[in-house]
Amino acid sequence: MKISNFSVKQLTVLASIFMAATFVICYLTFRYFFTYDLAVERAFNQQQEEVHRVKTLLKLQKNELAKNLMDYASWDEIADYIAGENDDLLQDSLNDHTFSALEVSGIFIFDPHVSLVWGRLYDYVKHKELSYAPIRYKFGALLADSLRSPTDKLTSVVKFLVLDGQSHLMATSRVCNSEGVDCDKGFMMMIKPVGQEFSGTLRQATGLAVEIKTKDEFESFDTLTENVSVIEKLDFQNDSTVFVEIHHSVKIPDFITWRELSAVLAFAVFMFGFNLALAHIIVRPVKRVCSALDSLISGNASTLTEQDSFISYEMRDFVYRINEVFNQLEAKQKELEWLALHDALTKVGNRRSLQQYWDALVEQCGERHISLLLIDIDYFKPFNDHYGHIEGDHVLQQVALCLEQAKTQCDKFVARFGGEEFCVVLSSQAKIENQQEAEWLRAAIVELQISHQYSPIADCITVSSGVADCALQPLEELQDIFLVADSALYQAKDLGRNQCVVHSL
Known part of the structure; x- marks a missing residue:
């Protein structure tokens, strides 16, 4: 069967069927091997699980600090020390070993009027005394939540605190008797650093790269990538001052890999070549019509071209109609040329x-x-x-x-x-x-x-x-x-x- 027996419509149908079948095969193959949406959803869920693990460990650290504080706050010895009846407390129970064992850097004891009875900031790693001058006049604010706590039972409050540009956990509670009631003896506060060492602990426990930064260290959420999550933590004034930056081990997959891109490009090149060849077959007669029109305009031909020389009968009909239209246009052109130089009403020049x-x-x-x-x-x-x-x-x-x-x-x-x-x-x-x-x-x-x-x-x-x-x-x-x-x-x-x-x- 010769191609000249096909109409443009038939050629188009055949080409469309071929392209559609090719596209469906390529699309199904792509969907089978590369399920991007499912991969993104799976990665996102795994990242949320990693965030949950970090939050759980932070909660455990806060609970551990709260438990240690309440253990001390319910000692009768602490109440006696506040009352001035136990001078051996500092040497026996609040010495350097206590700071190292509890992994805290600060312990403070207050009387019922929030007056500091005893306090110490101590770097148990470097065995170095630290100054607590930055919070000396903030004790009232730091103990605000504990001041509002009930006096009939022992409770503790744990918040984040930025001290000397470093992140800390701060726990406060009332001082009670050994039964955990009559909590009107005074107040107690413990401060635990959560800097690089604590970040290392989180890395070991979760297997994730976790960084704890202060507000000054943290640049902006805009600079973060989709593979990094941030947990904001509030301080004693309910301000966001501590940020836990989690670098996920599970990454959001790229939209398209080089392997996928190569396949798509190969398909595109193939379709381009096919369409180019098809367009050449269809457009070639049109070019012949244009060439005949150029010859006709220059006065070298009386008609466009022979109708029987075209592949499809639509093009033959097209040429026949163009020949008729062109003859009419030639007559109209002379009329338009006259109208362009004359006034239509009076027939004189314009x-x-x-x-x-x-x-x-x-x-x-x-x-x-x-x-x-x-x-x-x-x-x-x-x-x-x-x-x-x-x-x-x-x-x-x-x-x-x-x-x-x-x-x-x-x-x-x-x-x-x-x-x-x-x-x-x-x-x-x-x-x-x-x-x-x-x-x-x-x-x-x-x-x-x-x-x-x-x-x-x-x-x-x-x-x-x-x-x-x-x-x-x-x-x-x-x-x-x-x-x-x-x-x-x-x-x-x-x-x-x-x-x-x-x-x-």
Whole structure:
């Protein structure tokens, strides 16, 4: 079966079926091997599990600190020390070993009036005393939650605290008796650092890269990637001052891998080649039509091309119809060319043809005498208002024809300038008698004897003329010469109309 027996529609159907089948196979293959949405959801759920593990460990650390504090706060020895009855407490129970065993860096004891009885900040790793001056005047705020706690049972409050630019956990509670009641003996506070060592503990416990940063160290959420989560922690003033940055071990997969991209590109190249070949087969006859059109435009052919030389019957029908349309366009083109240079109503020249005629005269400047006349129908508006626009159009046609046929001793070009105004260009090798030429045109209009009962100067249509006499002078811009003729026209109107006035350049 020859391909010439197929229509464009059939070729398109065959190509579409092939492309659709190819796309379905490639799509199903892609869906089978690369399930991106499911992979993202799975990775996201695993990241949430990692976040939950970190939160659980943070909670355990807070619970452990709270438990240690409550153990001490329920000692009778602490209550006795506050009352001044146990001087051996510091040496026996709150020594350097206590700080190291509890992994705390600060212990503070207060009386019921929140006055500091004893306090110490101590680096148990470096065995170095630290200053607690930064929080010396904040004890009231630090103990605010414990001040509001009940006095009939032992409770503790754990918050985050930034001290000397480092993150800490702070636990506070009331001091009770050994039964955990009568909690009005005073207050106690423990501070535990949660810096690099604590981050290392979290890494070991979770297998994740976890960093604990203060507000000053943490830049912005905008700089984080989708594989990093942040847990905000509030301090004793309920401000976000500590951030736990979790770098997930499970990464969100890329939308497309190099392997996938290579497969897609290979498919795209294949489809491009196929479509290119198909388009070549379909477009080749169209190119032949275009070539025939070019030949026809240049006048080398009378029709586009032979219809039987095309593959499909649609293209044959297309060429047949194009041949018919082109013959009609050729006729219309001549009509459009005429309309482009003539006024449709009066059949005389328009402004465009006037400019072309003037440009031709400019080339002959110095050899011919030239004059430009502006002619205006007197009291044309009252004529239109009383006789109607149809009669007004008829008058314009009669005046235009009369101007073209009127007596003259010069070469003459007539154009409609706009509305009821006409422009006449006179040119001659000899000197032009402008007054006589303008009078001949004026008289010719009067001889038409077109009735105008509403004209105050005559009982028929008359015209006023303004003449710009260019003589043999170098021609300036047409617009400037129009201004001279227009000035003469206005003078003719001021003098009573139905007359001619000549101005020289």
